[in-house]
Amino acid sequence: MLFQRFESEGLAHYSYMVGDGERAIVIDPRRDCQVYVEAATRAGLGITHIVETHRHEDFVIGSVELSNRTGAKVLHSSYDELQYSCGCRIAEGEAIKLGGLRLEPLHTPGHTRGHMSFVLRDASGEAWMVFTGDTLFAGDVGRCDFYGPDKLTEMAGLLYDSIFQKTLPLGDGVIVCPAHGSGSACGTAIAERPWTTIGLERRLNPMLRLTDRSEFVQRAARTLDYPPYFRQMERLNLLGTADLMPQPRLLTVKEFLQRMPEAVVLDTRMDVAFATGHVPGSLSIWEQGIPGWAGWFIPHERPILLVSDGNDVTAAVRMLYRMGYDRVEGFLAGGMLSWHKAARESQHYATVDGRELCKLLGGWQELWILDVRSEHEVQQLAIPGAHHIPLNWLPERIQEVPRDQAVYIVCGTGVRSTTAASLLQRAGRNDLTVVLGGLAGWNAAGCPMRAK
Amino acid sequence: MLFQRFESEGLAHYSYMVGDGERAIVIDPRRDCQVYVEAATRAGLGITHIVETHRHEDFVIGSVELSNRTGAKVLHSSYDELQYSCGCRIAEGEAIKLGGLRLEPLHTPGHTRGHMSFVLRDASGEAWMVFTGDTLFAGDVGRCDFYGPDKLTEMAGLLYDSIFQKTLPLGDGVIVCPAHGSGSACGTAIAERPWTTIGLERRLNPMLRLTDRSEFVQRAARTLDYPPYFRQMERLNLLGTADLMPQPRLLTVKEFLQRMPEAVVLDTRMDVAFATGHVPGSLSIWEQGIPGWAGWFIPHERPILLVSDGNDVTAAVRMLYRMGYDRVEGFLAGGMLSWHKAARESQHYATVDGRELCKLLGGWQELWILDVRSEHEVQQLAIPGAHHIPLNWLPERIQEVPRDQAVYIVCGTGVRSTTAASLLQRAGRNDLTVVLGGLAGWNAAGCPMRAK
Amino acid sequence: MLFQRFESEGLAHYSYMVGDGERAIVIDPRRDCQVYVEAATRAGLGITHIVETHRHEDFVIGSVELSNRTGAKVLHSSYDELQYSCGCRIAEGEAIKLGGLRLEPLHTPGHTRGHMSFVLRDASGEAWMVFTGDTLFAGDVGRCDFYGPDKLTEMAGLLYDSIFQKTLPLGDGVIVCPAHGSGSACGTAIAERPWTTIGLERRLNPMLRLTDRSEFVQRAARTLDYPPYFRQMERLNLLGTADLMPQPRLLTVKEFLQRMPEAVVLDTRMDVAFATGHVPGSLSIWEQGIPGWAGWFIPHERPILLVSDGNDVTAAVRMLYRMGYDRVEGFLAGGMLSWHKAARESQHYATVDGRELCKLLGGWQELWILDVRSEHEVQQLAIPGAHHIPLNWLPERIQEVPRDQAVYIVCGTGVRSTTAASLLQRAGRNDLTVVLGGLAGWNAAGCPMRAK
């Protein structure tokens, strides 16, 4: 018997492989799908089926590519619009046999109309696991706002029925396997509970405590941020794509400069390195942050040029590829050091640690502090008087940041602040200071806090 | 929040790390403990505590070594005899705080008198996971026969109380984290259910269906195989050991020959390679099989010499080290090929696939077939007329194997048969044939089977 | 300054990278060219030029693919027919500057008409290295027989002039960097001298001792084996190719069987594993042996299916790709063990070690021994009475092997014998025995030898 969960770091996307006898199945595969082939090979299994719980919006699904590599059949929901040609359909009542195991689909609309969950039953017929896709997460439920405000209440109602009438009755002991963990853009408040069960969710998930249907619907019928890249993901996931990972070119400083005018320059180094000096106009997203943030700030049609510390850029390219960025055209040979050695113009900004900022605050009173954390985080704890613009909305709300004043940028630990600083510099702000250690350091230093 | 399970392959040993805030704790660490240090480093956590559920018998615990590497406090059960000096004690009612989490000990005797389980509670105080050590496994419960036949009933009763009065009441949704998975020598029938919950065990575990105390005690009061190495593990785990992994010497054929008289020669190649030619008198255990079988056949006081296919032997040395084998003195440079190139005497035996053996059977009637699978496996399915000696008892029962007849050896897929063949050759049997593909191939070929 | 030699194992192909300042150049790149990009990245250099010493016959050149990855200019000999469109030309007198270094072409015909060598000079103008391609090797010179017997003498004369008038005068201290090392099909007797110089070759290379032109021409005007795949390599290297490495499918036993009728089944396991049991009709070439032997036995137009020991097949695919095999369509999930578990028919043959064979010889006198080593090796040492057919010619000369007699196959150490056994089995020979340890073991056992 083979059961394996695959976590795509940064994206907080979970995919799963289950196998028994001679065959394995993959649920919601990611685009760089060599990992599934390797795991199956080690276990001596063929991959014969791929199932998708729904059409994902936050990453590019790997079904077509994995099917090309294995000959596996791709199964879509019968309750949904037709998807790409190589896919087939599966409906409630049908099941996939894997040795002694059975995987049974469950139509669970709410997040999307055709959303399917899958129940894994053992030889005795007992439910063991349920793959809930984007309906039920640890500590949260899926969003219901993809069909517009008119349908919000209807979809939230469907979600209630799916969870309360189909999923929870499977029993408290059943293990819940969602498509996302903490940190995903598909839920506002997915909990840091890497493994969970129906019983745990019934006790700990605030949404599941709302057993009254209308109360649940009222709370679930919320409209959340709709990142610009979701549309692009949906398009790709509707058509299916099998493009291979791009291989960006090795570029000298000179070649890099020639390609710069049309491109987005993406610097993947950590915060402290970026602060000291970077290519003017470059966007900073640290490597692990790409899945969460690239989609907000990089249009899919623009070519991308990478700047690193001189190391291999494959991990960054892979993360961009998972988000549908297939135009990663080059990277700077030797990284930022080459840029400095060639004496090309560079930009920088200041940094300060929490303890120092705290002292400054006491003296000058009037520092303009920009907090770029999420609404959810700010509600827990914040710096009194700080201005709050969540990182993802910074480009839209950039006019709120003053031009004539020093701006101190703060986030959780200092990495998101760096992305914010790069966005502000691109928008012409110059007097910027990033707070190292972020709120964590601020808090540890005993500086004044406000719990909202 | 950090939660990670570490599986020691072959041994089917699970250890766990849980961390939050700045600190992490490790439960039942293995001896090669660099993995915990690396995981904590990546997460930016210090390891401040190590807990042992009980004194393990089937592997060497890594507490002392890990404590040396981290400064972590080692916590033992207050209900048990005193263990090694660097250890401290913990009792019910005390708890370890990790950021927002709490780890609470639960005295759960039965497997041993002082056995402790640990409940992990989240910030709200709800139970999330229970680390059950060797009391409750997926599909099985711990053995109760370590204190001799006189105490069997008493210990089985304690086990019942621990499980039914302390563990199960935590609630169906709680995730069960035992010290072993399927394949371990610590249970007879641990199920292939890599993740489980209290609810699942209540429904699927045959022992937990025996809710009547006396019925449970009757079934649990069984005496199981007591491998000879358990005594050695207990001794090491009582004293604590921090010896580093041995670094065996690179040996030429000549040097290897000089050391052979006193040593056990262990050949770690796969079955098919061993059949063709091996060092006379060598014991065959494929690399992944070492944790499960070395303890039965290799005395701890003998030096060990390794033969491989010429590749790195580090994985084999690590597995032996986990079992307390610290006298791995050398390995053959260039592997078995060097032996053949030096024209040293070699041994071999025949192989046959299931389909061929099946044909032979039809014709000759009277083949002597030796099935070395476990009692449990034989009960599911067997070849009619085959003689059954479980691999672990083969040395003791070797007189049952005829000297004057061809012997066909069969197991599940062919790898354990190879170990059996090497044991039989060491005992002077020569007319041996291993069945490639084992019962799996026999079955697939449609040869006659008996379901006991 | 960066200088790096890249050895393609098995193929004994050497390629080189030289860099200084901001730029690097690659000489005769292989097809899987990520290694050059990585080395340049680490050194902070762009790759701006690729040079080819000549149109290679024994592997697929990676110039087009590497140019796509780097934007490098591909430079061909001005003295040769026009090659693929993205290439440019370079002639004697021109030079490439790399920081303080200069790379100067030297027209050195003989192996081909347009063959170029390249002299690397340091800042002072002194010659430091010479990249000799296929003109001058350690212990040998390039072959001159590619233009047919009519041109043999003419080409050998050109080779003499190239070496004696252009290369040797560079000075004894100059380091010789050829395109091949020991084991290549491009020379008969390339010496095991991994680094060499003009001075060493003048003293140790038997061909360079023939300072008299006519004597040299007489010896160099030899016709060597012309492997069937050379034609395919030439075609690909004339056109240029940028196809990516194939990604074979993961196949279950059933899917494998469906594809078998049209395919070549290639088993890449080591000798001893193959002997015990293999897919009927499969060709055995151990992984490292693929570059040297696949070209002789696998037609380029046939699809290839791989059988391994269950491990990753990427290394085998890469080696096939270097030889222009782009139709590697699948591999068996779980390797040969899956085949046996599915009870599919398998083939095997016997093995014996040198010591045992020696005893047999004494008794029966009349064993039919087949030695598949090269002419060159047989001249050094051989078994009296053995029949000699070099492995590469075995398919053509298979009628020389008797059908009605046991055949004992011997090579250097036992690996090539396995390939021979698989070829003989495909041709219907059944009574086969491979000699483990080969001539090395035979010799070490003190069995009778003949030095020809």
Next chain:
Amino acid sequence: MLFQRFESEGLAHYSYMVGDGERAIVIDPRRDCQVYVEAATRAGLGITHIVETHRHEDFVIGSVELSNRTGAKVLHSSYDELQYSCGCRIAEGEAIKLGGLRLEPLHTPGHTRGHMSFVLRDASGEAWMVFTGDTLFAGDVGRCDFYGPDKLTEMAGLLYDSIFQKTLPLGDGVIVCPAHGSGSACGTAIAERPWTTIGLERRLNPMLRLTDRSEFVQRAARTLDYPPYFRQMERLNLLGTADLMPQPRLLTVKEFLQRMPEAVVLDTRMDVAFATGHVPGSLSIWEQGIPGWAGWFIPHERPILLVSDGNDVTAAVRMLYRMGYDRVEGFLAGGMLSWHKAARESQHYATVDGRELCKLLGGWQELWILDVRSEHEVQQLAIPGAHHIPLNWLPERIQEVPRDQAVYIVCGTGVRSTTAASLLQRAGRNDLTVVLGGLAGWNAAGCPMRAK
């Protein structure tokens, strides 16, 4: 035949392995000697001999440890004081046979009295390579000043005789294999010529052009920097050491702080990260720079604590171990980010790129620029008016750096400047700015230069 060169990065130390038949020999092994064991294993060879050209001063020799791992005999010069007990002696006239090869010692005093070179001859008896230890390098010769000023002339004369009468007569084509490459502290001006020959050295090595003995002696009788750690290396290499690599403890911020008072805090991050914020009083040496610089600034008796970017510190520990630092006691869990999150006090300094500094210079005239490159580099090119203190002497000459003025620190590319900045901060200098891109950037920016 096996020939392999092993380069210890940073240290520019070369060791070598030569093997043939069944045996291999290692010349001047480094302390972390697993690499030799692995290479021999792959080649199927035993390591039977270890030779040392002389008692090294700049790294800890690995002979005892490697001998423990292999049983190899350690051979020292017969012309030298007795070394550690497990060693034996070898003198001119004796030779080591390796299959068809011979390794012959040559007494070549000058660098030390007992220094030996080793000539590798092939089966024909011709010299192929010479392992010259610290007598002859690419572009330089060994230093002669280890016995004090009184013996300088005598030792330089011995060196002349060793090179001109023993080494050079081997012939121009012989490959020179020294113990060090470019970047080592054992020569002032070792050239960037990674492979060289006697012929090349005769033409290109400025010292070998001095064929007149007295002229050579005059130039070679120079006294060079004597780093403080040389004494420690000599002591360890005289006694022999087999201590294993230390395993530093994983430390939380709190534990780190407790250990700080006695320890040297070594920060191994790259320049740009260190500038932004670091532990007060910490020494900055980037990972690859450790072998070259740690010995100058870290006393061997002090415990060391490491700060990284949160990644594995094994590479840094290995480099320190090679230099005899066995007291690496801990590293900060989570790296510098943990420090900031805990809001501990941090230090920083400014950075500027070459282009910006150039503008400042024009305006203010009077910037105090500190160039920390070597004398050799400064002679090639320098900034007019810059003050020159080589990095290694900075602690001794720190009084030359003004306290009341802004100091701009420049080196080749910016990394050594960072070490300098950390030394200056430890000495109480605060107004510091490091020039990113160093002289390379300065030059590329077209700023005013002076060629001395």
